[in-house]
Amino acid sequence: MSIDKKVVDYSVYLVTDSSLVPESSSLVRQVEEAIRGGATIVQLREKEAETRDFIEIGKKIHELTRKAGIPLIINDRLDVVLALDAEGIHVGQDDMDIPTIRKHLGPEKIIGVSVSNIEEARQARVDDVDYVGIGAVFGTQTKNLKKSPMGTGGVSEILMVLNDDEEEEQSASGETNGNKLARRIQSVAIGGINQSNAESVIKESFSAHDHLDGVAVVSCIIGAEDAFKATKQLKETVVEALDIMKSRTIRxxxxxxxxxxxxxxxxxxxxxxxxxxxxxxxxxxxxxxxxxxxxxxxxxxxxxxxxxxxxxxxxxxxxxxxxxxxxxxxxxxxxxxxxxxxxxxxxxxxxxxxxxxxxxxxxxxxxxxxxxxxxxxxxxxxxxxxxxxxxxxxxxxxxxxxxxxxxxxxxxxxxxxxxxxxxxxxxxxxxxxxxxxxxxxxxxxxxxxxxxxxxxxxxxxxxxxxxxxxxxxxxxxxxxxxxxxxxxxxxxxxxxxxxxxxxxxxxxxxxxxxxxxxxxxxxxxxxxxxxxx
CATH class of the missing domain: 3.40.1190.20 (Ribokinase)
Structure with a gap:
């Protein structure tokens, strides 16, 4: 399957965690129901899985995402991306550098990176990533946080510089990226987001010239007894809020x-x-x-x-x-x-x-x-x-x-x-x-x-x-x-x-x-x- 990364929908970005799956279900089943409910992109994040198990579960989930026509993103593991021919990879600040990843994956694959401050956002521009995960917005039990939650105000500060075409090079020697932004970098907020706060996160996290493209969620779907219903509810909330915030006049x-x-x-x-x-x-x-x-x-x-x-x-x-x-x-x-x-x-x-x-x-x-x-x-x-x-x-x-x-x-x-x-x-x-x-x-x-x-x-x-x-x-x-x-x-x-x-x-x-x-x-x-x- 070939996905045009320029038109990827990031509105409901599902991140997996098998430890949260209810006893009555399975990870594959939760992802399947989430896709049926409206998830638009899936990141397979299984930190404790051995390589063989990671690839096996990845094959099953990739089959679901391919059938739905949405991307599968692999967390951290470049080898798994290549083994599955997945659509992209997501990395943190301490993982492999973006230029090296791009060299291995080529221009058509999706590369995302976690950012938690303005400097990391500016570097994401330099590295020309496809999207950023901004967070953690709130406290979360799905990840050990090294930094305090940034809140929606922190997200807004990052959005102010992420796609600011007015930020140009300061000198020919390259103090900044040396070029105006060639294209818009997509963004999702992550960290403690669920059905109850997604709307406020989107409406509070914006700058006058930019907005979020979606929210990344884990437990509120993976841990739900009814993943289909949970995703459907979230999707409706997120889509309505995003439609509003896409208006520059409103922002x-x-x-x-x-x-x-x-x-x-x-x-x-x-x-x-x-x-x-x-x-x-x-x-x-x-x-x-x-x-x-x-x-x-x-x-x-x-x-x-x-x-x-x-x-x-x-x-x-x-x-x-x-x-x-x-x-x-x-x-x-x-x-x-x-x-x-x-x-x-x-x-x-x-x-x-x-x-x-x-x-x-x-x-x-x-x-x-x-x-x-x-x-x-x-x-x-x-x-x-x-x-x-x-x-x-x-x-x-x-x-x-x-x-x-x-x-x-x-x-x-x-x-x-x-x-x-x-x-x-x-x-x-x-x-x-x-x-x-x-x-x-x-x-x-x-x-x-x-x-x-x-x-x-x-x-x-x-x-x-x-x-x-x-x-x-x-x-x-x-x-x-x-x-x-x-x-x-x-x-x-x-x-x-x-x-x-x-x-x-x-x-x-x-x-x-x-x-x-x-x-x-x-x-x-x-x-x-x-x-x-």
């Missing part, structure tokens, strides 16, 4: 979010609210919670002074849409645009009346909004699409996801703004000359729809984040993730018994996440349910 957002939350607290942007009277206190508290500085003012005489404050931004909330308010909105926009500051528009109740539609139209004609944020009815009205389903200032009913993206893209395209449509599922789009970025978010607790001003205070967060960062798309996505994930955590505290007790718990959790982010704890972001579209 950039998740990589930036924790940093942005911390940076907002450290920068303390000034957020000027021109908002409705119903939410002033809630909005001010929410702004303070993330470390920003709020001001609620519709006094035209102080707009110019406010706009000159470093890291200032303006939120225009149309909740109180009087003719006098329109004039103040326009004056505020002009003051902030004069200082090249960000302005965010929340077209509250835009489709509720003809008057509000007129106010919105005049604001859009002045233009220049960094972000436009609203519910489905508001964004539909802003996009000039007929059929906005509203009752007063509330949006009722919902279009299909496809239709919602179509509406948001229309507004983003015509205004040049980042557009966020909130709802049970949140839609975020930015359209520019180079590309269109589109994401779908599914975080958030239902209590957000049962309190006054939930959308308005999200506008406060979006404005605070937009003041600090040039990329308003990522800033808006980060603010949204902070808000919606905090809402889920608030209910999980056990102190929430309804919408009334939800609000203080929500504020507490946003503060808590801000503190965690400032302490470089990014584990909360693994809860993100964000998808490419």
């Amino acid at each position: 950039e957002l998740l990589a930036a979010t924790t940093y942005m939350v911390a940076a907002v607290a450290e920068t303390s942007p000034f957020v000027h609210h021109m908002t409705n009277t119903v939410v002033t206190n809630f909005s001010a508290n929410m702004t303070i919670t993330v470390g920003a500085s709020p001001a609620m003012s519709e006094c035209v005489e102080e707009f110019d002074d406010f706009a000159k404050i470093p890291n200032s931004s303006l939120l225009i909330n149309m909740g109180t849409a009087t003719f006098e308010g329109l004039a103040r909105f326009q004056a505020g926009m002009k003051a902030y645009y004069k200082q090249n500051r960000r302005v965010v528009l929340d077209p509250v109740g835009a489709g509720a009346s003809q008057h509000r539609k007129n106010v919105l139209q005049q604001l859009l004609e002045l233009g220049g909004f960094a972000v436009i944020k609203g519910n489905e009815g508001e964004i539909t009205a802003a996009a000039g699409v007929e059929g906005a389903k509203v009752r007063g200032v509330d949006s009722v009913g919902s279009e299909s996801i496809e239709k919602r993206f179509e509406i948001v893209e229309k507004l983003a395209s015509t205004t040049g703004s980042v557009v966020l449509m909130t709802g049970e599922e949140d839609v975020l789009v930015h359209h520019d000359k180079k590309n269109t970025r589109k994401l779908l978010f599914r975080n958030g607790h239902e209590y957000l729809s049962k309190i006054t001003g939930s959308g308005c205070v999200l506008g406060s967060l979006v404005t605070a984040f937009s003041a600090c960062f040039e990329d308003a798309f990522l800033a808006t996505g980060a603010a949204l993730l902070l808000y919606t994930i905090a809402s889920e955590r608030a209910v999980e505290t056990g102190r929430v018994h309804g919408p009334g007790s939800f609000v203080p718990a929500l504020i507490d959790q946003i503060y808590q996440i801000s503190q965690e982010s400032q302490n470089r704890d990014s584990s909360w972001i693994s809860r993100a349910k964000v998808y490419p579209y």
Whole structure:
């Protein structure tokens, strides 16, 4: 059998250990069931086996992998690879060097190596291996660890350099590899990974420009009473997580979010609210919670002074849409645009009346909004699409996801703004000359729809984040993730018994996440349910 190593699927990488096999089964049977359940590559790792026994068991397992069209990798033993004509070999840092192995196996065989730090990852690039096993991520009983587990943060650090095309030679004498990376090196995480943590490992182990290609597992399949079921469950989890993390836009957002939350607290942007009277206190508290500085003012005489404050931004909330308010909105926009500051528009109740539609139209004609944020009815009205389903200032009913993206893209395209449509599922789009970025978010607790001003205070967060960062798309996505994930955590505290007790718990959790982010704890972001579209 000939396998093209350029298209090998590393998503569920099974490593064997005969000592873990249940009494009711055999190693061959466990591997067979695992392959049937979706294992995509098998490594035969039998440290205690004699050469003859190793080869005999290898023949049986190779027959299974050949039939399934997946590679068989042999751990450490070059002689066994040659005897079986297996598809590849995996070695550790203390085993035979890669150039010697390549010389014996030729260019078509797969060579993988274990790496546990940045220096080993860079050497793997120099040696031009096909994949690396990164770990150990967590503690494991299947291998005696010489080093402490690296955690997902350690995996991320390795991924930052593993396929970094920006790392070039430092001198002609060869201080580094002397060439840019010719091709991408695949990667799997290993060490204590199982069905319960595989998703979080994949979602937490990434860099802005790279991601894992799979997870390597041992005991959770080899030791399972039902290896087929265990593998199938793992495969479904891993494939869904990998599909999400293959999106560079998502990786950039998740990589930036924790940093942005911390940076907002450290920068303390000034957020000027021109908002409705119903939410002033809630909005001010929410702004303070993330470390920003709020001001609620519709006094035209102080707009110019406010706009000159470093890291200032303006939120225009149309909740109180009087003719006098329109004039103040326009004056505020002009003051902030004069200082090249960000302005965010929340077209509250835009489709509720003809008057509000007129106010919105005049604001859009002045233009220049960094972000436009609203519910489905508001964004539909802003996009000039007929059929906005509203009752007063509330949006009722919902279009299909496809239709919602179509509406948001229309507004983003015509205004040049980042557009966020909130709802049970949140839609975020930015359209520019180079590309269109589109994401779908599914975080958030239902209590957000049962309190006054939930959308308005999200506008406060979006404005605070937009003041600090040039990329308003990522800033808006980060603010949204902070808000919606905090809402889920608030209910999980056990102190929430309804919408009334939800609000203080929500504020507490946003503060808590801000503190965690400032302490470089990014584990909360693994809860993100964000998808490419």
